[in-house]
Amino acid sequence: MSIEVRLLGPVELRGDDGLADPGPAKRRAVLAALALEANRPVRLNRLTELLWTGRPPASAVANIRNHVAALRRTLGNRIVSRHSAYQLNLAPHELDVTEFRRLAEGGRGALAIGEAGRAEPDLAAALRLWRGPAGHGLPRGTLDVLLAGLEADRLRVLEDLVEARLKLGYTGELAPMLRDHLAAHPLRERAWAQLMLALYRAGDLGSALAAYRQAQATLHAQLGVDPGSELAALHVAMLERAPRLDLPARQPDRPRRIAGAEVPRELPPDPPFPGGHPDEFAAVLAAARPSPEERAPAAVVVHGPPGSGKSALVTRAGHRLMDSFPDGQIFAVARPDVSASDLLGRVLRALGVPAGEVPGHADELIGRYRSLLAARRVLIVVDGVTDAGQVRLLIPASPGSALLVSSRRPLPMPGVPHVALRAPDRLARPARRAR
Template sequence: MRLQIRLLGTVELTVDGRITTPTPPKRRAVLAGLALDANRPVSLDRLAGMVWRDEAPASAVANLRSHAANLRRVLGDRLIARPNAYELTLAPHELDVTEFQQLAGQGRSRLAAGDPVGAVESLRAALDCWRGAAGEGLPRGTALDNRWASLDEQRLQVFEELIEARLAFGEHLVLLPEIRRHIAAHPLRERGWGQLMLALYRVGDVPAALTAYRDAHTALKEQLGIDPGEELARLHRAMLDRSPELAYVPPDTPLAVLAPVPAAAPPVTVPRELPADLVTFVGRTTEVAEVVAAVTGAAPAAAVISGPAGSGKTALAVRAAHTVAAAFPDGQVFVDLGYRPSVTPAEVLARVLRALGVPAAEVPCGIDELAGWVRSRVAGRRLLLVVDGVTGAEQVRPLIPAGPGPALIVAGQRHLRSLDGVRRIDLDPFGVAEARPLLATLAGADRLNADPAATAELVRLCAGSVLALRIAGSRLASRPDLSVATLVAQLRDGRDRLDLLAYEDLSVRARLATGVAAVRFADEVAGRLLEQLGEAPDAPVLPERSAARLGVSVHRVWQALEELADAHLLRRDDPAGYRLPALVRDYAAELAKVSAPTLTGWRIDPVAA
C-alpha cells in the first residue's frame, strides 16, 4: 500500500494514488494527530485533546474508536490498535511534514557548510512541500494548535534561510519584493528586517536600509515594547560606519545553477537609447580608451569627460558608449541635459526610471526615494548610463554606481571635481595633426594638400575646436570653388569669425552662449566678469580693478576667475595669470558691446565674498 498524508495545507490522504481524505473534521483531526506522532502509540486521552476544543465528552472514547475503525478500512494494517492507544506506521517519505523537516535540515547543514547552491536546492524543495497553512480546515483550539504553530514557525525560518542563501549569490535586487512581502506579513521577524536592510544596502540604497531599521525599531517597540536585538543593532551600526565587511563577495559557484527569476516578475525593460555614432569621428584614440577602461573597470565604473565648448565631448561619449555597448546587454540609457543648470537631480533620476520602464505615473517625487528606486533597478545589471550636457555635480551624483554592474559616462564643460572615485578625461584642442584628418574627411584631402600653410592657419583660427573645424570643413564641402586660403582670409577678420563658424544647425556662438548661460546661472559675478574681460580681451586680468568695477571683494573675483576656468571659459597661463581662449575672446567681446551701457552704469557695492 502506497500512502501519502499531507498536513502542510488542507489535510489530504492518498492511498495508492487515489485521494481518500475523510470528510468529518474530527476524523481528519484523528488522522493528523496519528500522522504527526507516526510510528509511536498515541493514547486515547491525547487523541481526545487533539479532537475536542474543551473537555472531551463522555462519549469521547467511543467516538474515537469509531473514527479509528473507519480509518482502518482505508489504511488497513498501517493503523494498529494498542492498549488504550493507536499507532500509525509511516515511512518518512509518506508524510509531507517529515519530508519538509528532512529537506530543511539538509538545506540548513549545507548553508552552514558554505554550500549555498546545495542549500538553495534543499530549502526550495522544503518550501515546495507547503500548500497553505498547516492543518488547514481542522478544528482550532485543540492540542494540535501548538503543532501547527511550530510548523508555521519552521516554515518562516526555512524561508529566511533560503533568503540568506540567495543573498550569498547577490540576488539582492530580485529578493527585495519577496523580503518586503515577508516583513509586511510578519513585522516582528528581526531576521527578516536584517535581510531587508542588507539587500537594500548592497544595491546602494543606504538611506532605505537605515529607514528599514527605524521601521523595525518602531514595530518592535509598539507591539512588544522592546528594542531591536543586538544582532540587528550591530548591523545598523556597521551600515552607519560603511563597514567593509558588509560588502558583497560573490561565491565561487556559478550563478547558473540557481533557478531563474520567477516568470511572474515584471518584465525588464532593455533601453537602447544611444545616438548614432559619428561617421566622421576621428582622433581621440587615447581618450576613448580611457573612457572604456573606466566604465569596464572596478566600481565605481564612471568617467567624466570635460573640455571647452565644441571640443567634441558628446561625440567622444557616444563613441566610447558604442565601443562598450556589447558589454552592457541590459541596456544603454542616454540623457541630454542640454547644459541647462535648471535641470534638477530629481528630473534626471525620473528620466532614468522612465527609460527603465517605470510608468510616469508611478515615478516617486522625493529625491531620496527616486535615488533609491534608481539604485535598486540598476544594481547588478550590466547597464550603461550616459548623461550629456551636465553643468553641476549634483545632477549626476545619485547615478554614480554603488557596486558592480552598471556604469556611467558624464560629459560637460566642468571637471566636476566633487564627484568621488570617477575617472576624469579632459579634452585639449586639436592640433594640426589631429585636425587634418577631420577636415580631410569633410572637405577632401586634395584641397588641404594644395595649401598646407593655409590648412595649418585654419586650424589655428578655429582654435582647435572640433565644432569649429567641423563647421569649417562643412563650409568647404558645400563650396567646391572655395579654397582653404580664401576661407582663412575671411576668418582672420575677428568681427565676422563667429558668423562664419555657423553652418545649418551647428554654431560656435550658440554653443558658447549655452556654456556662458550656465555659468551665469551658477555665479552671476562670473558672468559679469566675463563681460568685463570682453571689453579688452587681450589685456591682462587685474583682479583688484575688476573687483572695484564689479562692487565685490578681490577674493570674490578670484572665485569667479576659478569658476570661469573650471568651465573652460578662461585659461590659466600660470598660477597667477589667466587669458581668454581665442573663440571665447570673440564671444566675450560681443557680450561687452551688447552690455556696454550696463557696464558703464554699474554701481559699486561693497559686497563681501
C-alpha cells in the same frame, strides 16, 4: 499499498485510487494527530487531549474509534491497534512533514558549513511543500500547539533560504518576499536585518535605513523595546558603509584542461538577477544540479514571452552552477536555422575536438558527444531554442552533466522539467550586482 498524507496546508489523504476524502473535520484531526506521531503509538487519552479543548465529551473515545474505523477504509493495515492506542505507520516519503524536515535539515547543514549553493535548492524545495497554514481547517484543540511548531519551523526555513540567497548574490529581488514575510510577522528581527542587507547590496541605502526605522518603530510600538544589538550594529555599519557588508568577490577558477584542450568557460557575464523570479530561479538550480543520490543526468527548460528574463535567468543559473560542473560550461545560441547537428558539432568543438575531426554523420556525432560527456561533468546552456528537435539529442545520457535551455514556449521533451516565466507587469529598476 500507496499512501500519502499531507499536513502542510489543508489535510489531504491519497491512496491507491488517488485523492481520498478524509471525512469531517474531527476525522481529519485524528489523521493529523496520528501522522504527527507516525510510527509511534498514540494513546487514546493523548488523542482526546489533542482533539478537544477543555473537558472532552463522554463519547470522545467512541468517536475516535469510529473515526479510525472510517480512516482504515483508505489506510488499511497502516493503522495498527495497540493497547488503548493507535499507531499510523508511514514511510518517510509518505508524509510531507517528514520530507519538509529532511530537506530543511539538509539545507541548514549545508548552510552551516558555508555551502550556500547546496543549501539553497533544499531549502526552497522544503518551502514548496507548503500549500497553506499547517492543518488548515481543522477544529481548534491542543493539536494547534503542534501545528504552531510546524509554522515556526517554516518561518525559520524561509529566513534560512533568504540567508543562502544573500550569500549567493541575490539582492533587491529578495525585498518583495521579505516585505510580505514581515507584514505577517513584524517582530522577526532576523528578517528585518535581511531586508536591510538586501536593499543595501542592491544599492538602495535610503530604503535600507528606512527599513531599520520601520523595524525600530514596530518593535517599540508592539513590545516597548528597541532593536537588538545585531540589528542596531547592522544599522551603524550601513551608516559607515562598512566593507564587511559587501559580498567578497568570487575567486576565478584556475584553468583546467581536458585531453589537451582548455576547459570551456563560455558563459556570458553574470547578469543582474531578473526581478520577480526567485522561486523559478531556485527551481532551475534544483533541476540542473547533479543529484548525488540518484546520479542521473539533468535537463531543464525555462520558457516565457519576450522580456520575461529567461535568458538572464539561465545565464545567471549557469554562473551559480559552475562549481558543480568543473569540466566546463558551454553556451550556445539556437537561432531558427541552427540544426541539432550544428549544435552537437558546436559542443564537440568546445570540448576540444578539432573542427576537422567532428563527425559528419548524425549517429557518429551523437556517439562522440555521449562518449566525451560520459566521464565528465559539463553544463551546456542553449539560449533561444525554437524547436525541441534542436536540443533533444543534447540531453546527457550519463549522470553528472546538465542541459539548460531557454525558449519562448514549452518544448515537447518528455521527462524534462519546465519552468515558466511571466512577462513583468512593469519595468523595475535593476538591482546592482553584488560584488
